[in-house]
Amino acid sequence: MTVLEVQNVKKIYTTRNGGNQVEAxxxxxxxxxxxxxxxIMGESGSGKTTxxxxxAALDKPTGGRVRLNGQDLSQVKDKEMAAFRxxxxxxxxxxxxxxxxxxxxxxxxxxxVLAGQKHVVMAKRxxxxxxxxxxTSLLKKYPYExxxxxxxxxxxxxxxxxxxxxxxxxxxxxxxxxxxSDELMRIFGQINQEGQTILMVTHSVKAASHAGRVLFIxxxxxxxxxxxxxxxxxxxxxxxxxxxxxxxxxGEQ
Amino acid sequence: MRMEFEENIDAKSGRPGEEYNMHAHRxxxxxxxxxxxxxxxxxxxxxxxxxxxxxxxxxxxxxxxxIARNEGLQEMRGAETMRSxxxxxxxxxxxxxxxxxxxxxxxxxxxxxxxLGLYHVLGLDKGNLARMLAWESVYTAVVSLVAGILGxxxxxxxxxxxxxxxxxxxxxxxxxxxxxxxxxxxxxxVGIFFLSFLWNVWxxxxxxxxxxxxGSQEGEREPKTKLLATAIGILxxxxxxxxxxxxxxxxxAVSNVFFAVxxxxxxxxxxFMAGSIALLKCLKKWKxxxxxxxxxxxxxxxLYRMKQNAVxxxxxxxxxxxxxSLISVTLSLYLGAExxxxxxxxxxxxxxxxxxxxxxxxxxxxxxxxxxERAGVEIANRVSCHIGSIxxxxxxxxxxxxxxxxxxxxxxxxxxYVIPIEDYNKAEGxxxxxxxxxxxxxxxxxxxxxxxxxxxxxxxxxxxxxxxxSLEKMSEGMGLKMIWLVMDSKDTIASLAAQYGRLWSDSFxxxxxxxxxxxxxxxxxxxxxxxxxxxxxxxxxxSYWQEERRESYYISNGGYLFVGVFVGTLFLVGMVxxxxxxxxSEGYDDKARYQIMKKVGMNRREIKSTxxxxxxxxxxxxxxxxxxxxxFAFRMFGQVLKAFxxxxxxxxxxxxxxxxxxxTLFYIGVFFLTSREYYRIVR
Numbered sequence: 049m050t051v052l053e054v055q056n057v058k059k060i061y062t063t064r065n066g067g068n069q070v071e072a073x074x075x076x077x078x079x080x081x082x083x084x085x086x087x088i089m090g091e092s093g094s095g096k097t098t099x100x101x102x103x104a105a106l107d108k109p110t111g112g113r114v115r116l117n118g119q120d121l122s123q124v125k126d127k128e129m130a131a132f133r134x135x136x137x138x139x140x141x142x143x144x145x146x147x148x149x150x151x152x153x154x155x156x157x158x159x160x161v162l163a164g165q166k167h168v169v170m171a172k173r174x175x176x177x178x179x180x181x182x183x184t185s186l187l188k189k190y191p192y193e194x195x196x197x198x199x200x201x202x203x204x205x206x207x208x209x210x211x212x213x214x215x216x217x218x219x220x221x222x223x224x225x226x227x228x229s230d231e232l233m234r235i236f237g238q239i240n241q242e243g244q245t246i247l248m249v250t251h252s253v254k255a256a257s258h259a260g261r262v263l264f265i266x267x268x269x270x271x272x273x274x275x276x277x278x279x280x281x282x283x284x285x286x287x288x289x290x291x292x293x294x295x296x297x298x299g300e301q
Numbered sequence: 302m303r304m305e306f307e308e309n310i311d312a313k314s315g316r317p318g319e320e321y322n323m324h325a326h327r328x329x330x331x332x333x334x335x336x337x338x339x340x341x342x343x344x345x346x347x348x349x350x351x352x353x354x355x356x357x358x359x360x361x362x363x364x365x366x367x368i369a370r371n372e373g374l375q376e377m378r379g380a381e382t383m384r385s386x387x388x389x390x391x392x393x394x395x396x397x398x399x400x401x402x403x404x405x406x407x408x409x410x411x412x413x414x415x416x417l418g419l420y421h422v423l424g425l426d427k428g429n430l431a432r433m434l435a436w437e438s439v440y441t442a443v444v445s446l447v448a449g450i451l452g453x454x455x456x457x458x459x460x461x462x463x464x465x466x467x468x469x470x471x472x473x474x475x476x477x478x479x480x481x482x483x484x485x486x487x488x489x490x491v492g493i494f495f496l497s498f499l500w501n502v503w504x505x506x507x508x509x510x511x512x513x514x515x516g517s518q519e520g521e522r523e524p525k526t527k528l529l530a531t532a533i534g535i536l537x538x539x540x541x542x543x544x545x546x547x548x549x550x551x552x553x554a555v556s557n558v559f560f561a562v563x564x565x566x567x568x569x570x571x572x573f574m575a576g577s578i579a580l581l582k583c584l585k586k587w588k589x590x591x592x593x594x595x596x597x598x599x600x601x602x603x604l605y606r607m608k609q610n611a612v613x614x615x616x617x618x619x620x621x622x623x624x625x626s627l628i629s630v631t632l633s634l635y636l637g638a639e640x641x642x643x644x645x646x647x648x649x650x651x652x653x654x655x656x657x658x659x660x661x662x663x664x665x666x667x668x669x670x671x672x673x674e675r676a677g678v679e680i681a682n683r684v685s686c687h688i689g690s691i692x693x694x695x696x697x698x699x700x701x702x703x704x705x706x707x708x709x710x711x712x713x714x715x716x717x718y719v720i721p722i723e724d725y726n727k728a729e730g731x732x733x734x735x736x737x738x739x740x741x742x743x744x745x746x747x748x749x750x751x752x753x754x755x756x757x758x759x760x761x762x763x764x765x766x767x768x769x770x771s772l773e774k775m776s777e778g779m780g781l782k783m784i785w786l787v788m789d790s791k792d793t794i795a796s797l798a799a800q801y802g803r804l805w806s807d808s809f810x811x812x813x814x815x816x817x818x819x820x821x822x823x824x825x826x827x828x829x830x831x832x833x834x835x836x837x838x839x840x841x842x843x844s845y846w847q848e849e850r851r852e853s854y855y856i857s858n859g860g861y862l863f864v865g866v867f868v869g870t871l872f873l874v875g876m877v878x879x880x881x882x883x884x885x886s887e888g889y890d891d892k893a894r895y896q897i898m899k900k901v902g903m904n905r906r907e908i909k910s911t912x913x914x915x916x917x918x919x920x921x922x923x924x925x926x927x928x929x930x931x932x933f934a935f936r937m938f939g940q941v942l943k944a945f946x947x948x949x950x951x952x953x954x955x956x957x958x959x960x961x962x963x964x965t966l967f968y969i970g971v972f973f974l975t976s977r978e979y980y981r982i983v984r
Contacts, residue, residue: 106900145901147601149894157592162903165592
């Protein structure tokens with residue numbers, strides 16, 4: 049079943065004083081099936097972040113359509129948008145975006161509290177997630193008391209607790225050291241194994257090599273994609289590296 | 302200046318060779334001066350508000366000091382009380398200024414730790430840093446003292462002019478430069494700046510350079526519940542409230558006000574700093590409450606904020622109290638002037654003949670009669686009597702038990718008024734008679750259960766305890782507790798008064814009060830000539846004309862109202878500045894937090910209502926507390942007013958409630974203004 053459908057998405061930014069138009073996305077087409085783990089790679093300025101913002105409904109495309117579970121994002125009313133995102137999308141950011149005022153536990157609860165859930169329900173949901181992510185002993189701590197990797201795991205828990213249709217991750221390993229990055233990717237692989245759909249934007253070949261499919265974006269279009277098939281992480285790594293080299297040298301393949 | 306400074310740093314850190322050997326301690330004086338100036342300039346965004354706060358605090362302190370020493374004020378009725386009130390206000394402002402400025406400075410230096418760490422890494426040792434910090438303090442002190450005192454002089458003059466125009470009271474006041482107030486302000490604030498400097502040096506001294514570099518990144522710890530501080534807060538506050546409730550003597554009210562105010566200030570700070578955190582933590586533990594959309598971010602946000610802002614909130618609370626109490630008391634005094642007048646001068650004419658011997662009293666009667674006839678006015682409503690006045694201590698049925706000057710308990714001081722039986726009979730229309738050792742006794746407040754009364758070593762039989770006493774109005778209404786006695790003869794009273802009178806006002810005198818009926822001009826001239834002849838022919842008399850008294854009351858009470866409004870406005874301006882500055886700086890702090898909540902799925906409306914309820918709570922916490930303080934102080938203010946001969950609880954209530962209502966409206970205005978600004982920032 050298709051969770052996410054991106055059709056002919058186009059984004060043009062107009063500078064404030066009218067004159068210049070910048071085409072961030074030209075014509076993006078792809079879809080994500082339930083249970084997939086997709087990585088999107090591309091150079092800075094290739095339009096990755098713009099694309100993710102559009103998928104997250106934080107930004108609107110100039111043309112084309114984005115469908116989540118068949119629901120056209122442009123049809124969701126502004127008033128309902130926050131609730132829609134809360135219920136259907138989970139976010140993991142590069143800089144964690146945890147609130148210093150809350151303990152990790154409360155940070156994880158935040159989307160559920162905003163949705164008006166009872167504490168008993170929330171606590172029940174948190175327990176298995178916290179165990180899987182190995183943060184049960186950290187729940188009472190505050191973001192400034194734990195390491196980057198631990199913060200990111202809490203952020204993942206916050207994304208998972210709403211049981212979203214899809215998790216959107218923006219450079220999740222960007223602020224982590226290599227050990228914490230590996231650990232996070234292992235977790236992503238594991239929750240994906242359990243059926244969670246993940247879409248991740250990344251610079252890191254290592255991170256992308258954990259995905260089931262890698263899309264390459266260049267000049268506002270999907271330029272190339274790699275399927276894992278039965279390959280190991282190492283083989284994926286090699287393949288991604290090769291593709292990136294081609295991408296950067298101009299694509300004369 | 303900036304360029305030179307950067308060259309200096311380059312010379313030190315960048316190039317090896319001759320310049321590199323220039324060791325830190327060989328930098329000359331100019332270097333530190335420039336460095337300090339550059340630092341202040343570069344940290345302008347944080348320093349300018351601090352500097353403004355310093356300037357305004359100094360301004361406020363100076364203006365208060367100048368008013369306390371104002372010559373026009375010294376000549377007013379009750380100037381003594383006024384001066385002690387102003388002195389209390391100054392001490393409070395001083396304490397307040399010290400806490401507030403030290404606190405602001407400590408936040409500032411915390412933010413600057415990284416910068417100082419950088420200097421350290423670049424080659425300034427801690428001694429050098431201290432010298433740099435010293436220059437910074439000198440600049441801050443000089444700029445804020447000069448600007449504060451000059452500003453105080455200018456603003457003081459300006460406000461005097463504007464307010465005097467506004468209140469329309471003919472007050473003989475002018476704002477002048479008071480050198481002793483200048484000196485006092487300089488002393489206090491140089492002391493505060495020096496303490497700030499010591500604190501900064503200590504902060505730099507006790508941290509190593511790596512910590513200094515990371516100083517401002519240190520995460521905010523969740524505040525701990527401070528049980529002891531909470532308990533101290535509740536106790537001091539409770540004790541302050543208690544004192545305010547049990548003070549029922551105008552004479553002790555002024556000194557008790559001071560104690561109660563100090564206790565309540567301590568209590569307020571402790572409650573805001575510790576008590577609020579304890580309360581919020583309780584709320585947080587209450588899961589079904591805490592995990593609700595509208596409470597969740599608020600409780601956590603406030604808990605986080607309380608630590609940063611408890612002092613700010615306590616300041617706002619105390620300033621609100623100052624505004625409320627000053628204005629409501631002085632307003633009561635002004636509006637109650639007529640009341641005071643009616644208490645002290647109930648008739649057109651009130652005269653005293655001291656040394657009330659037979660022939661002197663007869664001469665007075667004769668002069669009054671002759672002059673009234675000559676002016677063609679009639680004497681009406683005449684009440685007069687001989688009074689022996691003794692101010693003394695009462696211990697149940699002992700008067701003058703053990704009066705030594707060392708430590709009188711103010712609550713047991715009584716004004717004893719003794720009148721002869723013949724005056725009593727005349728006033729009441731009775732024909733009682735007394736033996737030489739008998740008295741009639743009247744106690745306006747309280748009860749008297751014994752059958753005998755001791756005055757010094759003499760025992761008196763209480764023949765009757767009177768229920769009503771028509772001559773009660775003849776008392777001076779100075780707020781003292783009273784005992785009225787009726788005795789058999791004037792001679793007995795005169796000798797008692799001579800023997801036991803302690804205060805200058807204690808003596809045996811004849812008090813005469815009456816109205817004059819007739820043409821206004823004639824009444825006025827009758828009073829003029831009576832007064833002239835009395836002092837010329839009799840001497841040792843005083844006489845008052847109600848009209849004339851009224852005018853002088855309105856002038857002096859108008860003066861108090863003016864001082865109250867003036868100082869109140871001063872505090873109000875300071876308060877608005879603090880609130881506004883606090884909200885705006887918090888807005889920048891919270892911006893990132895609201896962005897995250899937006900990303901996690903909070904919509905604009907939810908954000909708006911969260912902000913609204915949080916700002917609302919933070920705003921109305923100090924206001925609510927201030928109103929509570931005022932409610933508890935109400936009784937004590939009543940006693941202070943009694944010292945000014947005003948005892949009209951209803952009037953006092955209306956003035957206090959009215960002031961509180963207007964103040965609340967004003968406060969709500971400030972609230973809307975700042976919360977709008979705040980939302981614009983975090984949006």
